[in-house]
Amino acid sequence: MTAARRVVVSRRPVALGRGRRRVDEHGRQVPPDVPAIVGRQLRQAMLTVAAVAGVLAGVPVIAIWVPAPEVWVALSLAAQAAWVGLAVVQLRRAERLEK
Incomplete structure (x- = not known):
């Protein structure tokens, strides 16, 4: 029986399905366009703010x-469900824009 050697991994491996790299025509890795990502996320956040304002108004x-009087109870529950739904949608869209 042979002894197994320990291998030191200097960097965490990329998760499957997450390692999309942009490469130019010369095979070099292209860095992400951070201002474009931030701009798209800002536009998405403004849509969410508009939806929140619509619910509030x-x-x-x-x-x-x-x-x-029963309508107030139903509206209160519906507004809370709308907040949760908007938060989940905003989070998913922002994460998708980062990929």
């Missing part, structure tokens, strides 16, 4: 149109 307007 829409809940009182709907409550005025339907004055039943």
Whole structure:
């Protein structure tokens, strides 16, 4: 029986499916365009802010149109679900834009 040698790994290997590298016509690795990524993420964040503003403005307007007290409970629950949904969508889109 032979003794196994330990191999020192100096760098963590890239996870499967995550190691997309951009390469130019000469085979050199191209760095990511950080300002473009930040700009796309900012545009996405502004869409999310607009959706949040729509929910904030829409809940009182709907409550005025339907004055039943039960509507406030339903609107409160719907608004909370909308916050969670918007947060999840924003997170997923921002992560996808970084890839």
